[in-house]
Amino acid sequence: MPQAIEIKIPSEPKFLKIVRATISHVCETMGFSQEDANNITLAVDEACSNIIKHSYCGASDQLIEVLISIHHDRIEVLLKDFGKKVNVKQIKSRELDDVRPGGLGVHLIKSVMDIVNYENHSEAGNELQLVKYIRKKG
């Protein structure tokens, strides 16, 4: 059975650092390379930022749940929000050749994680599963 860590934070940008510190520490203890640990931390941070911006439309008093499952070969992070349902088909990154501010978060998440799975079948809100496998050295 995997070990699990659960973090609940308000949808307030100043608390994202707590999520980053936890993810970074967990990744390091699991044996991820520094590069992968940084990338996973970035992906989870970007996903939390998207929840604040899109699901909660900037409201800072809502709940974000971050469930981290530690497997021998991978980390799984499940992000839950209880805000506006996002149309999964409309989630996409912008064309990267179109250099303009914003719209990079989804691209970064998809670039660095092995599995990115959006679900919003629950009664309220959205769920995002992020998975990264530990790369064998050599």
Place this chain on the structure above:
Amino acid sequence: MEIAVDKRQNCAILKIKGDVDLYSSPQARSQIIALVNNKQFNLLVDFTDVTYMDSSGVATLVEALQLTNKNKGKLRLYKLRQAIRDVFELSRLDKVFDIYEDEQSALHGI
């Protein structure tokens, strides 16, 4: 995050300290816009003490680049640690920005 602004030659050097994320990037954006509004069109950003940057930080710099370009100025970045270079590379913006090793090379020819 803290930002100190130094003036050097015809440039403003922004020395940023800490994490540039969804929480702090609006502050960075405000300071950059204030400098441009004061006709400071050559901006250097010292990343020595930037510990983290997310896409909101990248977006702030893209906006700064557009503002300086529009005013025939320069935006140059230097002393980026690898994790931050990786964010630019993942965003495929590492060739869009002028990135230098250190302050001396960033100031050269500006």
